[in-house]
Amino acid sequence: MTTRALVITSSILGNQGQSIALAEHFSARAVERDGLEVTNRDLVADELPHLGLAELGSWQVPAAERTVEQRELAGRSDALIAELRDHDVLVLAVPLYNLGIPSQLKAWFDRVLRAGETFRYTEQGPQGLVEGKRAVILATRGGQYAGTPLDSQTPHLKSMLGLIGITEVDVVYAEGLAMGEGHRDAALKEARQAIDGLVESL
Template identity: 70%
Template sequence: MTQRTLLVTSSILGENGQSNALANHFKAKVKARDIALTHRDVVANTLPHLAIEELGAWQTPAEERSAEQQALAAHSDELLAELRAHEVLVLAVPLYNLGIPSQLKAWFDRVLRAGETFRYTENGPQGLIEGKRAIILAARGGQYAGTDLDSQTPHLKAMLGLMGISDVEIVFAEGLNMGDNHRDAALKEAFQAIDQLVATL
């Protein structure tokens, strides 16, 4: 049985973005296998930075929300429903200043909600999203994986883990700005890794 897959892209470079190249390869392979795919581009559909008014809307019982609060809460409610409706989450992520794009952080800020995707217990936070799998397609201009400069990977794993998603696989395409030969070899290797992952969906 194939798994419904949610692809979230976050490159500000559009079709020139290398993470989008990884995402497009993934989409083509998924389409060939007729797997149900939902694509959310958090740059084309940018979310505002999280503000106290929106946080307050979440914390207000639904039946007591004002019209403005209902509209604010709808951002997160829509994203949560979308996440829950898919078995596999794929994040195509560029590396910006050693971190994730702010647009992707805005997405995480709305799906990481206490009482919805995790809860606090006496033993620490407990994830409430169970049985899901995550795939990270990571594109980097330099080579950072496994070094102290790669703060992005543990950040992503920690946010996914907070929700309860611990089955995380990563495809790295690194050194993409280190010359054409290096870029081509890295992308070829990443595409092959994507092919293998799609075969398991």
């Protein structure tokens, strides 16, 4: 049985970004493992615009009644949701920008977190509709934030994933990357080792 992993990157630094390097390490290890396939999506190279009212409104129109423009706008979200559903594991390589996630990644979430498609509202609260998925977050930071009040990124990501039903989430941190070469190298080595273990568990 084949396990399919969707690897999403969002670093504006391209090949110079440490989150990109960790995503590439994941993909390289995955290729070496039988039964694991990888799809890559670079949200900087293939950037999504900020979500606007026209696009949001297109989701509310029944598919058969959409105009040409509405079909094109709704198609962005439809394609991203279909891609997510078609994979078993979601890997998010996420740098920390001003204590948050890159706006490129937020634009992706804005189209994937869609009421009536990936979650629904019930009397007991939101219910996720994306079932049986696992997520891996590869978090790179210049400083050390994990476990502190300044790490608003981790709970934000876990909350958005949980909204659509992805609650099995592993986080690999590579922190202190701007705190000296020795600290950086040690953190990246530890992160790569953690990734190796995760790949074997998929």
